[in-house]
Amino acid sequence: MAPSSSWTSSATQAGQAPLDDGRTQASPARALDAATLRSVFCDLLGRPPFAAERERWLGQARHTLLDALLGSEPFWSQWLEEQLYYFFLIDNFRPESERVLAIPADLAAGKLDPREATHRIALSPSFDQRNPGADTFVTVVLEQFTGITVQKNVRELEVGKAIYDGAGGTFLGKVGKRQADIVDIALHHKAFAETFVAREYERLLGESAPAKERAEWARRFHQTPREYGAIVREWLLSEAWDRRAARKRPVSNRLFARALYVDLLDRAPDEAEARRLRTALDGMSDAGPLRSVFARVLIDSGMVALPDKKSIRDPRAWIAQRFEALLGRAPSAQELEAFAAAFADEACRPATVLYALVTHAEYQLY
Amino acid sequence: MSFEALNRRTFLGATAATLALSAGLGAQSAERKTKHVVLIGFAGGVRTRETFGSPSNVPNLVSLAKEGVLYKRVKSSNLGHYGAALSLFTGVAEPRGIRENGRGEEPTLFEYARKGLGLAAKDVWIATSGGAQQTNYSYSTHADYGERYGANTVDGDGLFNAEFKSILETLGRPKKLDEREAELLAKMRASIGGADPKAALNNAESAAQVERFILDELTGGTASLRGPNAADAKAIRVARNLLVLFKPRLVAIVLQSADIAHGNFNGYADVVRQNDAAIGDLMKAIRADPALRDSTAVIACPEFGRDRDLNSRRGLDHGDGSEDLEFVSAVAWGPEFARDRVIEDDVRAVDLCPTVCQLLGTTAPRAKAKALPRLYA
Incomplete structure (x- = not known):
């Protein structure tokens, strides 16, 4: 996945001296740990990393990952999904026109900017019908x-x-x-830039943008909408994003629907699978019980590649891997002890360990 | 009352008044025949012309009015479907974006009921038909209320549809855990310490009840309902099943399909008729249940009406500021209400919130509204 636009000019344009890798001075380089890696993928692609991606990126610099993801077609696909959800162009109102479906590819190819893409969405028959x-x-x-x-x-x-x-x-x-x-x-009114930047910041950082910076980002976006990717890059290298990653955010229903498939099946759900599950979860003010039901349904479906219990020679290592993959962190000594003790009981299956992790409140955060 | 003004006499007077009021409320509550309230947001924008102005469209609502109270002039506000329906529940008319997907700041009657009466999550429900946005009706962002006092919301069409049912049919049901495995699972879950526990809407017991309800309902017929009002019909059916199963104190139903009117007047009229029929089925269930029939109140009211004249697509929008848009009709039926009473005076849609709270024996302190007049026999 290669970025199609130049993100690295933005710091200079914003009046900040760029470092040699394009980061601003306020955003020191950090190696990606399991939690941060999971958060970056969830924020930008709307799903956790696949196993191979986790292996590829763990320990790498965050800005390198951002350069690989930002501007890619999967990034813009996720962006489009979020815009459609914002406009409630979902379910029966989901646009099916070729022009709207081509938006991620056209954005990735540099044929469109986010404002033009929004224009395309707003002039679709679905927007009119909605x-x-x-x-x-x-x-x-x-x-x-x-x-x-x-x-x-x-x-x-x-x-x-x-x-x-x-x-x-x-x-x-x-x-x-x-x-x-x-x-x-x-x-083309400046209020669009202000509104767009404010809600995108809130979507990615889980809090309101500071007024002064927001005005500057809005000015840049209003002037040059293609700056969006560079602005997002700054956001994800900022201390504000570090704080957001540390405090964790609730997993939305649409993220849960995709994360569960990736975490358990190592594949993304197709559009219909994700939509059906998300729509069902969206129908409840407390989606927790249904999330729990569906997680257990999927684990028990026979589709999850679970090792035979006897083949797990080092249960503690296997449990620790499950913690890292599903919760983005290693288990504490107490957690590992409790899980290992339970796993030693013949009534505990590998599936039981997965139940415990994906039905826990911590799995609902990222 | 300033500190200086609070002399012994005024203090005793105020205390006595408070005690008298409390005793009155307590007695009123203790004597109340009404134990359950069903509040139907007959929403999506429905004019009186197509309801009580065309009685053949709504024989069941007409029947309820004959046995209850009909408010012919309920002032609503054109705040968009979302804002207007939310105002029914908060008792505060505030603008909300049409496609806004956020919770309101003012507490809802569900929160008032749960907090004021100490009700569990299984006692307060909302059945909706409009998807993600309508789950926001469940609770507000108000610091003194919020999620821990929210209503369980089930969107009939979102959850009980053939597509989702087919997923579960393909994947199968979760395995039933034996006692030992369940115990080990609980131990492992309890050992995980990475998330801050927050005040959740459901506790473990009610969450398990909700899980069971979902699985049972998915195998029932709700997912198979069809037609232009299918989403509304599912909401009403879900409410009926919740009512019969949990005997909750408060169930709200939010309908939405009438908004088809923008481009299809005949379709809209058909939705009104079909929703009336579904309410008729709901009433049959209530009347047939000994635990509900003499203790349940039902109130139905649109969030607003629609324009006076057809648009160029021979449909009806909502934005002309006409009386058809801003005044709707509401009906109230229940064991304590007057029979066959018609109120011609203006009341307000936001008055439903304090009315329901009063019926249940609590108050809506932040509502900018008052209980409906001349309701009781």
Whole structure:
């Protein structure tokens, strides 16, 4: 996976002196441990690493991994999934048009930038069907693209509705005449950059962006949307991301659906598998019980490659590997002792160890 | 009341008043025949014209009104489906983004009920039809309430659909653990110390009950329901099954399929009719259950209406500010309510929150609303 765009110019453009590997002075190099590696993959690709990827990247420098992932097609596929979810273009409203499906490849090839990709999403038939009628369409564009509360900006809503219906008007300071103009004007308004940067930061770091930096990132993105990848690179090399990785974040249902397949089957679920599980989990305010049910269903399905208990010659080493792969850390001495003692009992199967790990609250964090 | 003003007389007076109020509430609660409340957000945007303005569409709601109270002018707010439906539960009308996927700041009536009455998670449920966004109705971000007082939410269509059922049919059910293996599993889980335990919605016992409910329901017929109102029908059916199984104190149902009206007026009218029929089935279950029939109150109300005139696609949007949009009709049926009473005065949709809390014997201290007037016999 090779990045298609140059991320390394950004530090200079932001007025910071770059180091020789492109990192800013505020973001020292760190070797990837199991937890950080898992978090980077989950944040950027929406899944943990496969076994081979874990082997390949453990101990490597984080910026090297970022250079490999950022701008790749899998990175943009995950980005697209998150955008579709943000717009609730899911399930029956999921876009199936070739233009939308081509977005990850076109972004990876440098044919599109994130703003143009958003434009493509907003002009898809699915977006129109999801947001039918002038009132809903204009409200959603204002709220989701620009962060404007329509109840406090009734004029923009009314003008937008008039434009939607074919009458002209000045919307967000620009003249529009048709439905597509509403999208175009909103996307090129600086409020879109501000809203987009703020929510992307929150998505990746789990907290609100600091105001001063946010304004600068928004300015850069508004001016040059292709800067997005460079901005994300800065975020993932920042101390803020280090803090986020240390404190752990709850695993979303869509991440859980993918992580479980990768962790147990060493493959990503196909689109239908992920969608079915995610939709079911999204249907519950406390998805914990269903996550637990499904994890056990998958483990007991016969699809998980579990070693025969007798073939595990060093149970402690095997248990430690399971901890590292599933929780991103080594077991403590007490944990290892408790698991080893349980495993020595003939009633405990290798599957029981997996049950314990993937149904525990810690597996719901990353 | 300032400290200086709090002399002995006012202190005693205030204390006496508080005690009297508490005693009154306690007596009121103790005498209440209502033990269970079903609150139906007849949502998706439904005008009175297609409900009580066309009685043949909604014979079951009409029947409930004859045996209960009909509020003909319930003022709603065009806050988007999400914001407007949320306001039914919080008693506070606040703008929320149409596609916003975040929890509200104001506590919901579910949190008021669980905290105020000390209810367990299995006592308070929401059955929804609108997917991920609607699970946010469960609880707020308010520091004094939140997840530990939330309602268990089940989205009928999200969970009980043929596709998800087929996955489980393909993979099979989880193996039943024997006693010893379950014990070892519990020991291993208990030994893991890496996550901070937080106040969860379910405890281990209620989580296990929810697991069982899911597995049982998946093998039932809910996943097979079809038609334009399938999502709504599943929500109502899930609520019915929850009601019969758990006998919860509070069940809310949030419907959504009527929003098909944007592009299909006839489809919308059909959804209204089918949802009324599904509510009829729910009422049959309530009336047939000795533990529910004389102790259950049912309240149904749309979150808002729809435009007065058809749009260019011969559908109905919601945004013209008309009376059709802003005033809807609500019906309340229950053992303590008046019969065949029609209220012509204006009330507000947000008034449902304190009304339900009052029925259950608690209060909604942050709601900016008051209980519905002239409800009781």
